[in-house]
Amino acid sequence: MNCIRCGKTIPDNTLFCEDCEKTVSEPLQESAYLNTQILLPVRKAQQPRPAQTKPVRKAERKGEEETPRRRGTIAFLTVVCLLLLAGALFVGTLYLGAKSDAASLEERVAALEKDNSKLQRAVDFADAHAAFVPNDGSGYYHTGDCIYFDKSSFMVYNVNTAKARGYEPCPYCHPAE
Numbered sequence: 750m751n752c753i754r755c756g757k758t759i760p761d762n763t764l765f766c767e768d769c770e771k772t773v774s775e776p777l778q779e780s781a782y783l784n785t786q787i788l789l790p791v792r793k794a795q796q797p798r799p800a801q802t803k804p805v806r807k808a809e810r811k812g813e814e815e816t817p818r819r820r821g822t823i824a825f826l827t828v829v830c831l832l833l834l835a836g837a838l839f840v841g842t843l844y845l846g847a848k849s850d851a852a853s854l855e856e857r858v859a860a861l862e863k864d865n866s867k868l869q870r871a872v873d874f875a876d877a878h879a880a881f882v883p884n885d886g887s888g889y890y891h892t893g894d895c896i897y898f899d900k901s902s903f904m905v906y907n908v909n910t911a912k913a914r915g916y917e918p919c920p921y922c923h924p925a926e
Contacts, residue, residue, distance in 0.1 A: 880911035888916055895922035 752759050752766040759766055766772075872893070880890035883899040890911040891898035897919060906914070 878907055880906045880908045880916065882906060882911055882916055889919040890916045891919045892922040895919055897921055 750759055750761045750763070751757065752769060752771070754771045755766060755769040757766060757768045764772060876892045879893070881893055881895075881898055882890045882904045884902040884904070885899050889897075890906070890908070906916075
């Protein structure tokens with residue numbers, strides 16, 4: 750037997766060709782039961798709807814009149830619903846405003862932290878390399894934030910120059926030296 754697709758010889762009664770991996774059975778014969786068209790059911794014509802009548806209110810059905818108490822209750826519930834809606838809108842506005850304020854504050858904090866980082870590097874450099882010598886005759890040099898540093902009158906040297914001129918580090922702000 751030969752494969753009907755690729756023509757290779759295959760054993761008899763085989764369902765699939767080992768070379769092309771396709772089915773090798775003969776195509777189906779034409780049959781009344783084989784249909785390739787899809788038939789959809791036919792819709793029945795719709796019946797016209799009867800004319801709609803005006804809905805009858807409950808009060809009219811029973812022959813009752815609508816009482817002022819009922820009208821007052823409806824008005825009260827309407828006002829309560831409107832107040833709840835207004836309150837929800839107000840709270841939502843506050844929440845969204847707070848979110849946008851929080852975002853702008855976070856951006857501001859990030860910018861300030863960046864500026865603080867730059868300033869801290871400058872302070873660290875000044876503390877490591879600048880000697881503030883007050884004109885008080887103590888013979889000490891200080892850092893800029895030392896509590897014993899008299900800021901009214903002073904000279905600034907680099908640390909090596911201050912040491913070369915005979916100044917000693919302040920024991921409070923330079924304890925390791």
